[in-house]
Amino acid sequence: MALTEERPPLELTSGEEAVVRKPLGVFTRPSDSPGWRSWLTTVDHKKIGIMYGATAMAFFALGGLEALLIRAQLAQPNGQVLDPQVYNQLFTMHGTTMVFLVIMPMLAGFANYLIPLMIGARDVAYPRLNAFSYWVFLFGGLFLYSSFFLGGAPDSGWFNYAPQSGVAYSPGHGIDFWVLGLQITGIASLVGAVNLIVTCLNMRAPGMTLLRMPVFVWMALVAQFLLLFAIPVITVALFLLMFDRLYGANFFVVEAGADPLLWQHLFWIFGHPEVYILILPAFGIVSDVIPTFSRKPLFGYPFMVFSGIAIGFMGWGVWAHHMFASGVGPVSVAAFSLSTMFIAVPTGVKIFNWIGTLWRGKLSFTVAMLFAVGLVSQFTIGGLSGVMHSVAPHDTQQTDTYFVVAHFHYVLFGGSMFGIFSGIYYWWPKIFGHKLSERIGKVHFWLMFAGFNLTFGPMHIVGLQGMPRRTATYPEGMGWDLMNLLETIGSFLIALSFLVWVYNVVRSRKNPHAGADPWDGRTLEWATSSPPPVHNFDVEPTVGHLDEWWHRKYDEDESGRPVRREHYEFLSAVDEVSLGRGGREPQVDTSSIHLPSPSYWPIVIALGLPLISYGLLYTYWLSALGGIMVVGGVVGLGLEPSVDPEAGHDDHGHDDGHGPGPGTDATGEEAELVGVGAGDGATASGDRAGSGERA
């Protein structure tokens, strides 16, 4: 919100006493204090990215635990592990968690952390809104989970079909928690989407044209557009359901003449773009990982970009393939069946282009690469079962069976989760300065790979043998027993592999520093130190190429073969490890780089939202309190300058995309010019020194 920051730098009317005693207490604006408090008020996209990731992984453990309980119940016919009521809560929360609280935030985390680094920016477009998004997501998730302690979690499945989700059939508060919780996280996604889109479009370094952006940035951008347009649709659905449940409206009350298919349409108009929101960034991740470890550029970059955009577009025209058995009429069924099939075309382009990238490369199978190739191979399986679904008449045999469950776990786990793990192993050294152990990582990968296939492979079979999903139990004699047992064993293998990963993370702190560019990376994030400084780059990069960093490191000989340059310059001060092989540091004064200051408002506003929601369920007083926090917080955020004029301008500064005013701007610009000039000088002299050393 731009109602802001015209406050002139503080000047005392009295003119004396330059040093004002800083008042104590929470009401002052936070400064960049170290320790845990800095995490609460940070607006640094990197810290926020890390928090997203950590939170999402915690939710993954929760969602996984729920899955394990589900599998325990289904291990044998007539399972007695769980009550049906509990079972229903578990699969609902499992699906909701995995989709909304694991993969979406995980990918938001990657996007947050990486987009500015990859496009050469100092931060995202609206750093404080970024923090806001994170907190909203976190509190939304906690709100949703609090339902377990407040009378039972939602229990009508992750798409909560009306009228089962209406008050008449789900009288408890479970569904209310679901409705309100998703509205809250929806706000987070929407704000995040606006923020990241503006970042991608507006914050690129000089020369970083759209067609020089790394594929991850592209795919994240497409996904954010999908979010931007899909979130309001589910918001409508959730609002209608909420008014039905809380205020007696009639949107899904069949007795009043309502049509439950309205819910299905609204949900899936959101739901299908949503699945591409879940997969596209993962595609982006592997599109950056595979070239790095094949040591050659991505095959057909423009096609990759375009197919991503095409998937994004086509994803809007297929939603009713989730309703082939709902009775939408043959014309609709035929139309949606057709449109669904053809989404395989742009996806196929991606698969083949990845194979083209592998082709005649020099593949090193790091764990990141294993997961990336794992994605390519496993997602294909899920995609192919998707195409089988798209054959509408036969989908009436497949829908709501374990065949669908197999399909979406292959695309979600074999696709998104594999992509996420690939990204985790790939960027870990960038984020924390040291690698995860490759050795343990390989154990992790193979265990997970085996467990995954053992869990979800047999689901294809039981699905076609007629086992419906969402059944808390099944009788003997259906021919499903063996497969279900195998699936359960497989799921515990996955759990084991997850523990291996946790172990890897825990002990990774002892690993040696990995250096700024441990994988010989291609994109700009590798050109700065690991972990990057708060301001990302000491020198703002100017981009001349796709894969800019690679081009800065490699030249070509006459035959077109790349040869490593003698010298190249990192974009910020790096560590010893990175300086071998011709790497140089820029010599610049970074003290004049100003980043936005931390702020309390994001977390205050975000806390208000669950309060409002609890209030709607229990007492309006809470809502009033929450409302005051939200409205006050929003205005407070608006009135607060994004750069604290009272904070010392020593270690961080303003670059939040637009200066506070022309005056300050000039200084910013000056600083940059000076900085760059100095950097260049340093390069020159450094070069000489370097060659001297070598000689």
Added chain:
Amino acid sequence: MVNTGSRFWFGVVALGVIGALAYLLASGGEPYGTLVLAFTAVAGLILGVTSITLRDGDVALAADGAPSTAAERRPVATRFAAAWPATAALGAAVCAVGLATGGALLYVGFAILGITLVEWMVQSWAERSTADATVNQRLRNRIMYPVEIPALSLIGIAVAVLAFSRILLALPKAGSTVVAIVVASVILGVGVLLSSRPRVSSSLLAVLVVLGAVGLLGGGIVAAVAGEREFEEHAEEGHAEEGPEEGSGSGPGAEAPEGTGHADEAPAPAQGQGGG
């Protein structure tokens, strides 16, 4: 110079007067209680005036004439702060009346008390924060503006909307359309007038504003008292479940749409925020 102490006593006066009036009305003319309350008010008045003439406890007075140092300079905000005792008293009064009459007034009283409490606390915290009054003022503003600005605007909008809609409801159907046209034209007309005549005197402006406000509020009150026009029920079938609309005579519109608005408000501002 109206100082802190006197303000408190004037608060008591207000309490007494209002209490007396309310008691009179509520009890249907019972004299003793009314007299007690009225005399409380008189006593408060005397004490307040005394307090002013004796100027006790006035820091500014004590500092008068002394060289003004940063530490001693009278905090700018105090001008404002001194109103809080009075509002506290008012709140208490309203509460008392509310207790006596039973009903919504009690909550209004609580609200006033609550607001006073918060404002006063923040105010005094800010005043003791630093030696510099301007800084202190800023500190206060930083915390309170985010709440005050929207709250005040909201209240303003709500009052205007309420008043105007009462007027519309009181008039016959065609009449409300005409009035709506007239009001809108007047607003637009005044806008045009003001912008085409850059030299409209500020007193004329003030007159206009006051006239408008008085007209709106007065009209609203009159209309509310006069009650709504007759509406004919359009119900075709038997009314299944329409209980909630009854009960609330004073609310804006009926219960149900209000409920909608209420629910909307929660996430909507945040969405608005997302864009800007």
Added chain:
Amino acid sequence: MSVSEQTAPPEVVADRADHVPHDAAAPAHHTSTGLSNEKLGMWLFLGSECLLFGGLISAFLLYRSKDVEGMVGPAVGDLYDIPFTSVSSFVLLMSSLTMVLSLSAIQRADHRRARTWLLTTAMLGATFIAGQVYEFTSFVREGLGYTTNLQSSAFYTLTGFHGVHVTIGILMLVSLFVMSLRGRLPAERSETVEIVGLYWHFVDIIWIIIFTLVYLIPA
């Protein structure tokens, strides 16, 4: 994209020179597209709002056209007071004009006019809301509560959402007015007014659609 593309050594300073706008008077956006972050953000948000209102409008259209046997209470269409709603629509439409006049005034640094128009816009908005409160109340008096039937739920939800949007808009206008009074809205910040204006006009165009689809076109 071919291998032969030469790596240009980063000729930073030269490249930078024509990238950074030197026009100090214009609001300096050193963004890649030259557009301001806030404005782009607002447009993105408005694009997203299209899907929000689209959903609500569709729900209403669907349920209004539905023939429900033994529907309780009146149909919304029977209660419309078209003359009055026309006035309301008109008021909102004119508020768009005053909004844009305010923007154009502040761009000329004509703060007095800008304030006048801001306030006029806000008051027109309030008139609209008052009209809506009036309309809702009279509908309820005529027997159409929020929960009465399908149509009524859909109608109140749709128009209520719109009303809340208008209210938020008025709040922003009043804030701008206050800021301007306190001298915190110099001409260089006219973009703030522009952005609030975008939101305001958007709310207006939504009403243009609602007025036609919901009120004028018969069920």
Added chain:
Amino acid sequence: MVRRGRLTLLGLVVALVAGGCARDAPQDVLEPAGPLAETLDNLFMPIFWVAVAVFVLVEGLIVYAVVRYRRRRDDNDDELPVQFHGSTKLEISWTILPALVLGLVAVFTIPVVFTLSAEPANALQVSVTGQKFWWGYQYPEGQSEFGIEEPIVTANELHIPAGQPVFLTLTSPDVIHSFWTPRLNGKQDVVPGRTHTWSLEAYEPGVYSGQCAEFCGTSHANMRLKVVAHDQAGWEDWVEGMQRPPQKPLSGLAAQGFELFSQKGCAGCHQVQGSFESVAADSPPAPDLTHLFSRDCFAGCIYDLDDRNELEAWLRDPQRKAGSLMVIGELTEDEIDALYSYLETLE
């Protein structure tokens, strides 16, 4: 390492598929037992093989690339592979080829959508209600070509003549259910407020298992059903039996049960034609019990009716089927015995 992993996997998959298919699975989609299911199967098989072909192609390419181009231990890391950036020709071809393949798939698919949605001629008409958590069936009167003069009402077990098309009209009074008998046809959701239609046909007499496939609440898993297809004689027998009203028991334990049936409120929900007709015939809240003992299973076909213990257990506590909407007071063992004897007479 990689190759070994993959081979094991492949072996595993083959083993699983083989193991899976060999098994006796009464709801196996891939063993159609009627013309409609067969149409679906015929559609599925070619598409399955297309998928297999693509699978083999893609995975083959990946495995080949992984094995062939992986970095070897003795490689010189400074020597980089040829840096090619793509090939428009290739990329266009792998855009167009899948599109063609899919076009072919579509050509087969779309007509089937329409043929299957048409109403078959001369079909037996049955209205089906799906409700929490059982299926009700009504055969409208006057279908003389099927021998049905009087309406027939039954639950959970759908009886049909083999070799003849059956046309279902489905409705739901509460939430969405989905009617599914995998070996006879795909599934059709039953959305409350809407009326859906669906066809069934079995080639051979037999019992075909199915179940509700849309999540509908606590006992969704227990909302099973059976379709019993009869040969001509069997069908006629069944229809005849169903049209004969049961006798009121006049003496003994059964007569006691008869009394209890109304005393204990059973008749408030259940209909027994000719004896208790207190509930609306078109939307009964509970299964019609007129010919209870003509069935094999009860309560959403999860309990065996032949087993006396099951039914007694049901009367002791209907909540043994979690979430069941049958709510009754506690019955003594004697009452249960009496009720059982009465119910037994309902053949």
Added chain:
Amino acid sequence: MSVSDETLAREAQAEHDAQTEHEGHDHPSDRSYVGIALILAVLTALEVASFYVEDQLGALLVPALVIMMIVKFVLVVAWFMHLRFDSNLFTRVFVSGLVLAVGVYAATLTTFRFW
């Protein structure tokens, strides 16, 4: 280079143009704003009038109303919201949302008719 590649390149070029073009500051005059408002007013009046002659218009009513609605919509968006004068990017962002909304919801409403 492929066709699509060129398209993207052109887009990038267009974007660059927008960049150099420096956001046309040639905003329309107040006079033209008032003019637009007048047109809008007249259209609204026509819309309302159509309500009173509903019967005479017959089948024309709905198309006429929709056309007037669209014209009003476009006028406000183009002039008051400056899309005519502003960067193309804004138009694209907004129109994609709008078109998506219209397309998706129109399709949804039609599916309710096929049964």
